[in-house]
Amino acid sequence: MQHDILIKQLREGHEKAYELLFKTYYSDLVIHANRYLYDFESAREIVQDLFVSIYEKRYNLDINSSIKGYLYRSVQNRCINFIHAQKTKNKYAEYVKEHSSDIENQLEKEIHASQLEKALLNAIGELPPKCRMIFKMNRFEGLSNGDIAERLELSKRTVETQITKALKILRNKLQPLINETATI
Amino acid sequence: MKEDKYINSINDETLAKYLSGELDEKQIEQIESEIMKNAEKEQEMRELSQLWEKAARVGDYEKINVDADWTAVKTRMGFRKSKKIPFVKYFARIAAILVLAIGLAYLLNQVMDKVNVAEQSSFIKLAAKDELREVVLPDKTIVTLNRNSSLTYNDNYGLENRDIILAGEAFFDVERNEDIPFKVFVDNSVVEVLGTSFNIHQSKNNIKVGVVSGHVLVYESDKKDNHVDLVKDEQTLYNKSTHEFSAKDALDENSIAWKTGILSFDGESFEFVFETIAEFFGYDLQLNISLNEKISQVNLPASSLNETLENLESTIKLEYNMEIKGKKLIISD
Missing domain, CATH: 1.10.1740.10 (RNA polymerase sigma factor, region 2, helix turn helix motif)
Structure with missing residues (x-):
């Protein structure tokens, strides 16, 4: 519209x-x-x-x-x-x-930051299922890798591997956006 | 686990462990000092920490229910819920009373049996087979019949009585008329109303009544103290053998999915989602994996099992294996 x-x-x-x-x-x-x-x-x-x-x-x-x-x-x-x-x-x-005069400037950055966050959420949603589940349990629910391993009946090593994998995929996807907003 | 071992190289996995807080103090110190020496690693670390911190925060996005909050805001703005109902009529609907009188219908069924419904011209029988059927009765009450359901009424309907016999499931939007109560006979129970809208689902063991608008009092005719007081957006389940009502419950929107054509979910576990879908289409569910993950807000067409699953798959990018075997839905990894 x-x-x-x-x-x-x-x-x-x-x-x-x-x-x-x-x-x-x-x-x-x-x-x-x-x-x-x-x-x-x-x-x-x-x-x-x-x-x-x-x-x-x-x-x-x-x-x-x-x-x-x-x-x-x-x-x-x-x-x-x-x-x-x-x-x-x-x-x-x-x-x-x-610093109220800087607000406008700051606002621009904030809007940008929220774009990165949205892109990040989408990228998390696109992770392979197992990887996504483990990454979300860590970041969204705040569980430790040990807790996750226990809950999913996996080895802690597997959980760590999946977290590593998730970070690698996310960084590859979002690198350009991160650097644009790196100053915030 | 070799946690206390000296770290030989700063690889991806080490960084992930660092962020996860899996390293001890010495290892952290070691990593930090090595990163300081390597500009490229330092940059990588900075990016990863940003993602790591932000990821914890974006979980909040999933907690936001835009549709539900819009409904709240819309009401505060003074927009009507869906179709505009004149105030007087709206008020009248609130005051409508629905009575589920168990036992009365038995008599009627007896009578109906004697006159043999199908052959008597004074009775009108409407049935829906493979498709939904919407019927407008002589008093302008609108009935939507689900598949394989039927209703019967006699030619005095709207004049002397507003009696209906229901088999199966139907949604009623009842025209208000305080002089002639609207009664639905289901098995050996009766639902009696003045004007309101609600869904009745009859199954082998239960009768489920869900109220979409109006105020509803449900009770057994012989034992009026055994009653449930339902308002808009509430439902109850009557157990035919124990003659007991379940505690009232929030109206399950998916219980009228057969009419709206939409199954909607929001934040339930995938296990629940698959159970609901299977049950809706009359399939048994076999789960070969545990599905603790929660679904985000989604509306699915409720046309056929295949189409519903296809839509589920594409909207949430599912990677489970879904298989339909006979009357069984099988989910595996």
Whole structure:
């Protein structure tokens, strides 16, 4: 959908336009928020609140730049407010306050980083089944290689070999993307 | 395992062990100092650590259920759930009551037997064989009949009664009429409603009632204290031999897959997924491997076992071996 048509439909309150917007960006935005909050449930809540608030204020919706940038920026502001409201000393929030002029720049990088993460998730999904299962148990569930070996009734050596294999495949696939975002 | 041995070369496996935290302090020290001397290895290590750290975080992506969260947000935005129902009617539906009165139908069955349903012109019998059949009854109630199911009603339907005899499975979207209750007779039980939508599935041992809209009270006619109070999105199972209701349960969306044509899964184990699919198409499942892995959100067409499996295979890039032998579905490595 073209940018201005989408904005127009959002202003008019079309359900389909909101659904499209939500389904396109929701996961990325939750991950983005979670990067500041380290609290998955609050991250979901903040992003959901943002969408509801866009809908409620649709008559005055004013988006001149890209919608994506707008969403990321809004999530970021909401996260910072949330952290302040919680009166939590958070180094990142302090940093952002001091370097607010760098925010735009930082945002670009963040968007890039989330692209790498998505590519990584896809690449993990494309690993050979056994390799994928073992790699996920290690990284997603935080199990040690010894635990994994025990659960799957394999030797620890096999688990290590599979992890090595996974890392090798992932690095080969993602190397160009990693180096683009290496500064983050 | 030779964990405490001095490391001879920094190969891929050593790096993987380093990241996995499998090395002891001395080995770590050794690796780090060697990496410092080698720019290429250092670069490789940097890339691998990035992937390693990020991989732990992207697991969160899998925890996000976009569809479920959209439903929540959509409701907060004030969009109606699916089709727009005028408020008054919507309210009326909530107040609908469904009564599953066990035992009453026995009498009706007796009567029906005497008049011999098929031959009496005053009775209308509609049956679905190989395909689903949607029927609009004289009172505008819509019934979707599953394959190999039938319903029977008499020509006073909508005037004096709204009685139906069901064999098999059907989904009902009942037109509200407070003067004439809508009754479905299944085996020796009756489902009585004013206006609501629900699914009834009759099998050898059980009757399953799942409610899609409306408020439903289910009880045995002889023992009214043996009841289950169901609302929208809930279901219960009535055991014909013990005369007991199961505890109420969240409506299993896949229980109306025969009507919607879609089997959907989200986060269940593959073992459960294969069990559901096999059961849906009436196959037995034989698992030759353990499938603890969880499926991510997926909607599959529920047209035929072959097509469902093909779609499953392509959407999640499965690499198990699936075989259909007679009425058996076999999954192996």
